[in-house]
Amino acid sequence: MEEAYRPAAVEQAAQSHWAVARSFEVDEQSDRQKFYCLTMFPYPSGRLHMGHVRVFTISDVIARHRRMQGYNVLQPMGWDAFGMPAENAAIERGVPPAKWTYENIDYMRGQLQRLGYGYDWRRELTTCRPEYYRWEQWLFTKMFERGLVYRKNSVVNWDPVDQTVLANEQVIDGRGWRSGALVERREIPQWFMKITDYADELLEALDRLPGWPEAVKTMQRNWIGRSEGLELAFDVADSDQQLSVYTTRPDTLYGVTYMAVAAEHPLAVAAAAGKPDIEAFLQECRQGQAAEAAMETMEKKGMPLGVDVIHPLTGDRVPVWVANFVLMGYGTGAVMAVPGHDQRDWEFATRYGLPIRQVIGASDGSTVDLSNGAYTEHGVLVNSGEHDGLDFQQAFDALAAHFEAQGRGRRRVNFRLRDWGVSRQRYWGTPIPIIYCDDCGAVPVPEADLPVRLPEDVAVTGAGSPLKSMPEFVDCACPKCGKPAKRETDTFDTFVESSWYFARYACPDADQAMLDARADYWMPVDQYTGGIEHAILHLLYSRFFQRVMRDVGLSRHDEPFTNLLTQGMVLKDGSKMSKSRGNTVDPQALVEEYGADTVRLFMMFAAPPEQALEWSDDGVQGAFRFLRRLWRQVMAHLAAGEPAKLDTDSLDEPQRALRRLTHMTIAKVGDDLARRHSFNTAVAAVMELSNAVNRFEDTSGQGLAVQREAIEAMVLMLSPIVPHICHALWQRLGHGDGLVEAAWPALDESALAQDRLQIVVQVNGKLRGRVAVDADAGQPDVLALALAEPNVQRFVAEQTPRKVIYVPGKLLNIVI
RNA sequence: GCCGGGAUGGCGGAACUGGUAGACGCGGCGGACUCAAAAUCCGUUGGUGGAGACACUGUGAGGGUUCGAGUCCCUCUCCCGGCACCA
Numbered sequence: 036m037e038e039a040y041r042p043a044a045v046e047q048a049a050q051s052h053w054a055v056a057r058s059f060e061v062d063e064q065s066d067r068q069k070f071y072c073l074t075m076f077p078y079p080s081g082r083l084h085m086g087h088v089r090v091f092t093i094s095d096v097i098a099r100h101r102r103m104q105g106y107n108v109l110q111p112m113g114w115d116a117f118g119m120p121a122e123n124a125a126i127e128r129g130v131p132p133a134k135w136t137y138e139n140i141d142y143m144r145g146q147l148q149r150l151g152y153g154y155d156w157r158r159e160l161t162t163c164r165p166e167y168y169r170w171e172q173w174l175f176t177k178m179f180e181r182g183l184v185y186r187k188n189s190v191v192n193w194d195p196v197d198q199t200v201l202a203n204e205q206v207i208d209g210r211g212w213r214s215g216a217l218v219e220r221r222e223i224p225q226w227f228m229k230i231t232d233y234a235d236e237l238l239e240a241l242d243r244l245p246g247w248p249e250a251v252k253t254m255q256r257n258w259i260g261r262s263e264g265l266e267l268a269f270d271v272a273d274s275d276q277q278l279s280v281y282t283t284r285p286d287t288l289y290g291v292t293y294m295a296v297a298a299e300h301p302l303a304v305a306a307a308a309g310k311p312d313i314e315a316f317l318q319e320c321r322q323g324q325a326a327e328a329a330m331e332t333m334e335k336k337g338m339p340l341g342v343d344v345i346h347p348l349t350g351d352r353v354p355v356w357v358a359n360f361v362l363m364g365y366g367t368g369a370v371m372a373v374p375g376h377d378q379r380d381w382e383f384a385t386r387y388g389l390p391i392r393q394v395i396g397a398s399d400g401s402t403v404d405l406s407n408g409a410y411t412e413h414g415v416l417v418n419s420g421e422h423d424g425l426d427f428q429q430a431f432d433a434l435a436a437h438f439e440a441q442g443r444g445r446r447r448v449n450f451r452l453r454d455w456g457v458s459r460q461r462y463w464g465t466p467i468p469i470i471y472c473d474d475c476g477a478v479p480v481p482e483a484d485l486p487v488r489l490p491e492d493v494a495v496t497g498a499g500s501p502l503k504s505m506p507e508f509v510d511c512a513c514p515k516c517g518k519p520a521k522r523e524t525d526t527f528d529t530f531v532e533s534s535w536y537f538a539r540y541a542c543p544d545a546d547q548a549m550l551d552a553r554a555d556y557w558m559p560v561d562q563y564t565g566g567i568e569h570a571i572l573h574l575l576y577s578r579f580f581q582r583v584m585r586d587v588g589l590s591r592h593d594e595p596f597t598n599l600l601t602q603g604m605v606l607k608d609g610s611k612m613s614k615s616r617g618n619t620v621d622p623q624a625l626v627e628e629y630g631a632d633t634v635r636l637f638m639m640f641a642a643p644p645e646q647a648l649e650w651s652d653d654g655v656q657g658a659f660r661f662l663r664r665l666w667r668q669v670m671a672h673l674a675a676g677e678p679a680k681l682d683t684d685s686l687d688e689p690q691r692a693l694r695r696l697t698h699m700t701i702a703k704v705g706d707d708l709a710r711r712h713s714f715n716t717a718v719a720a721v722m723e724l725s726n727a728v729n730r731f732e733d734t735s736g737q738g739l740a741v742q743r744e745a746i747e748a749m750v751l752m753l754s755p756i757v758p759h760i761c762h763a764l765w766q767r768l769g770h771g772d773g774l775v776e777a778a779w780p781a782l783d784e785s786a787l788a789q790d791r792l793q794i795v796v797q798v799n800g801k802l803r804g805r806v807a808v809d810a811d812a813g814q815p816d817v818l819a820l821a822l823a824e825p826n827v828q829r830f831v832a833e834q835t836p837r838k839v840i841y842v843p844g845k846l847l848n849i850v851i
Numbered sequence: 852g853c854c855g856g857g858a859u860g861g862c863g864g865a866a867c868u869g870g871u872a873g874a875c876g877c878g879g880c881g882g883a884c885u886c887a888a889a890a891u892c893c894g895u896u897g898g899u900g901g902a903g904a905c906a907c908u909g910u911g912a913g914g915g916u917u918c919g920a921g922u923c924c925c926u927c928u929c930c931c932g933g934c935a936c937c938a
Contacts, residue, residue: 075938077938078937078938080938115938118937118938119936119937119938120937120938191936192936200936201936202936202937203934203935203936203937204936204937204938205936205937250855250856251855253854253855254854254855254856254933257853257854257855258854258933258934258935260854325935325936326934326935326936327852327853327934327935328852328853328933328934330852331852331853331934332852332853333852360852379852452935453935455935456935456936458936459936460936461936528935528936529936529937529938530935530938533938566932566938567855567856567931567932567933568932568933568937568938569933569938570855570932570933571854571855571933571934571935572933572934572935572938573938603856603857603931603932604931604932606931640863640864640875640876641863641864641876642863642864643864643865645856646856646857646864647856647857647930647931647932648863649863653862653863653877653878654862654863654876654877656877657876657877657878658876660876660891661876663890663891664891667891706867707867710867711867713867715863715864715865715875715876716864716865716866716867716874716875718875718876719864719865719874719875719876720874720875721875722875722876723874723875726875793871795870795871796871797870797871797918797919799918799919800870800917800918800919801919802871805871825904826904826905829905837918838918839918840870840918840919842870845870845871846870846871846919848870848918848919849918850918850919
């Protein structure tokens with residue numbers, strides 16, 4: 036009786052072997068090349084979901100494959116442990132966020148271990164622990180010293196009923212999720228990090244990241260949004276004030292027919308004094324949410340302020356409007372409107388009956404029609420006085436020089452990228468290490484007093500941060516003058532923790548410094564894997580922090596991640612599987628029913644990693660069936676008798692054919708795993724080899740030898756994906772417990788040689804037949820054979836080929 | 852609204868550099884084994900026509916380039932992700 040496949044026992048045995056042998060614990064003492072394989076660490080939401088299983092399995096497959104190729108592989112795991120869900124759980128269930136978080140971590144760690152991922156658990160990081168966050172507090176104080184952080188007002192979603200700041204996702208249809216109150220925009224003072232100081236470097240370095248997907252680099256380029264333009268001051272009529280604007284289209288200056296300012300702009304605020312209708316409009320502009328998507332999609336509205344500016348070239352009076360789509364936080368909070376040549380300005384002008392003036396003509400002299408929309412191409416200036424006839428660049432240069440000489444304007448490079456606001460009015464985060472003193476202002480907490488510990492035993496109510504009502508936290512002495520002072524109660528954006536954790540894994544226990552020499556050994560990350568949803572924010576902040584760490588002398592690297600794989604989301608019912616949407620599928624039940632290997636195999640086989648994967652319960656069965664078939668196949672092979680020693684010179688044609696497939700599969704799977712990250716096709720290729728071995732019934736000595744080679748290659752090639760069953764099969768094949776240390780199977784190029792090839796024959800590009808030819812046949816031989824094919828004859832008939840296209844070894848196309 | 856991506860059988864997907872569309876798997880259908888079922892094994896499976904050989908047709912829609920287009924170009928539709936406080 037054959038031994039049956041029992042996943043629970045097989046997986047338990049393999050995992051305890053790895054644990055006892057400390058297979059995945061690595062250090063810097065190695066003569067092998069290092070390979071740092073990392074996934075974006077999870078938020079401990081309670082249970083693993085399918086998105087986690089997908090990304091961790093991808094990374095584990097890459098890590099295990101690299102090990103087999105001889106690299107010294109580091110694969111760590113940790114917890115992005117601060118964040119809103121812990122506070123929400125606290126509000127709903129009364130559990131303190133710390134307790135909830137630590138319990139989730141313990142549960143999820145067990146789930147990860149059950150899935151058999153090859154992590155060095157000695158390096159586990161938990162960002163809500165003071166040993167971790169003290170170093171980001173420390174880095175913040177270093178940035179403070181260097182002038183890389185500052186405080187300014189910025190806008191938040193304000194819930195006027197709960198008297199609290201809301202996250203964008205807590206605003207539903209413009210109302211607070213708990214109170215139902217209409218959300219308002221409110222400005223409060225917040226801390227910012229000067230990521231814009233690095234804008235140029237962050238942009239240019241993208242050109243030197245060949246290991247990143249183009250889509251991600253394009254998104255980051257557009258996000259940084261470098262532009263060259265002109266900053267220009269308009270004089271306010273009947274006043275000594277000026278109104279400054281930034282424009283990338285100074286060539287359209289003669290087409291300005293109105294100006295638009297933000298509701299918070301001083302000019303608007305001043306104009307509202309004593310004018311109830313303007314005041315009412317400004318009030319209306321404060322309604323609504325802070326999210327940019329909301330601002331961009333809302334109805335464009337405005338109102339004249341009754342103030343004019345003087346056009347700097349024509350001297351005409353130009354009316355100033357206040358408009359709800361102009362944001363005080365961007366640029367100067369004011370724009371010059373050119374409705375003839377800017378689509379948004381055109382729509383606004385059309386709505387309010389403002390004049391639309393053409394000042395740009397088509398370069399080819401064709402007529403420009405402004406009745407259905409703006410003409411936004413670069414063209415030639417018209418109706419522009421002495422500047423008529425200039426092209427975009429000539430006009431730009433002429434006007435810039437003119438206004439620079441006048442002192443009224445200057446050329447400026449502008450970025451769409453804004454400084455990173457890191458203040459959050461929440462409890463469950465890293466305390467911002469600042470003390471406010473009436474005399475000394477904002478003072479960073481001295482290094483000796485770090486970390487500023489977050490009190491963990493608190494009651495969270497949902498109405499503001501509990502820190503504010505904790506005198507033992509707030510009240511302190513000014514580090515400079517010693518007078519009574521108040522501690523900052525805001526905490527960091529949780530993106531701060533995830534902007535440097537990758538480096539800390541190298542030296543998680545360092546207690547004298549944020550990073551030590553071990554980080555230089557392991558960094559940069561060789562392969563970083565995570566969700567495409569992080570393409571901009573997390574990845575850009577991490578690139579910024581890596582440079583800050585470099586500039587304060589902690590690292591010698593510019594970029595944190597050499598190669599990036601952005602895996603698609605696991606969707607259910609067409610949208611992202613996430614805790615907040617409540618549409619998760621629990622992998623635990625599947626692991627219990629089929630085992631970790633089945634779940635891993637299914638995730639890798641169901642879709643290519645970059646693509647979104649629409650979840651379906653079908654298919655898991657198929658993965659399980661394949662593993663059972665594989666198991667039986669090995670058992671049947673072992674029962675068939677002892678193979679002879681493989682003698683490649685004495686093989687017959689079927690034996691050579693199986694051997695060719697074995698080595699073709701080794702080449703393909705190696706390439707699929709390392710270069711293409713195409714795990715689904717790697718699995719498919721091994722399945723094909725398995726099917727071929729099943730059909731191969733030769734039990735002679737050499738027949739069994741060729742089978743043995745195929746089967747051992749299959750077990751080795753599948754081992755990164757389904758390591759437990761392969762560990763057990765490798766044992767049964769007589770290799771002991773050593774699979775985890777085994778090398779990737781060697782490719783025998785000589786096995787790939789073929790002496791006959793199949794050539795596809797087309798007539799006028801349509802498939803009409805196939806011919807078998809000698810491997811060294813040339814086009815004339817192939818053409819002669821092709822013309823002899825009856826079906827090809829039918830279509831060629833008496834006609835003379837006009838053209839023959841031959842793709843050597845593949846295809847012949849006869850054009851008639 | 853802006854930026855990025857996607858769409859291929861009943862389903863997940865394959866086709867890597869413009870060269871055989873549908874590999875591999877799921878599901879379906881037919882059969883073997885079984886008292887029966889499950890499991891397993893064998894065969895078959897895009898659509899239409901045909902006994903068959905084979906032909907026509909087919910990769911979201913419409914157009915184009917090419918000997919040849921799922922792949923390249925243009926226009927459009929729908930879906931997904933991001934938009935700075937979800938992580």
